Amino acid sequence: MTPDDLLSRFHTQIRLADKDAAPGFVVEHDGPVHRTYPLDAGAPGAMVECPQGLGEDPGHWIARQVEFFRGRGQEVEWKTYGYDEPADLGERLVAAGFVAQDPEVVLLGRCADLVHDVTWGGHDTPLTARTKGDLRMAMVIDKAVTDRERPLREDLVV
16 A cells, blocks of 8 residues: 555545544534534634635635634634645634644554554553543643643543
8 A cells, every 4th residue: 555545545534534523522514624623612622624625715714714613712723734725724824813733743554564562661650540630640741741731631531
């Protein structure tokens, strides 16, 4: 399978099919824009993306999303990928008031090729969050490492 094949599958099976939406989130399309967001406007996680591009009038679709989420009083992230159209989408979003974040990487590959035995070095102990306290401790460590504040996700407690 070639890198182009993998990207095509990711695009079709995940982005176009809205498979990256969190459980219980609203999933809807506004023209070429895919929106996913929690019903509670105060909850985090609202996301917008345009996997098929924004067509002839990108400014129109960007303004509609700004208006929609501003009307809900909800913060939103516009998820972009390097192959999204228009090519200047990032600049257009910043001009519309979005704040650019650090780039992220999507790693695509066959899972079978990535699975192998791992020898634990014994220097650290993996943490399983069994209580809210464990989860809070993991969040403190995460913030120290990433310098990013994340909301408490109680659904991650085992």
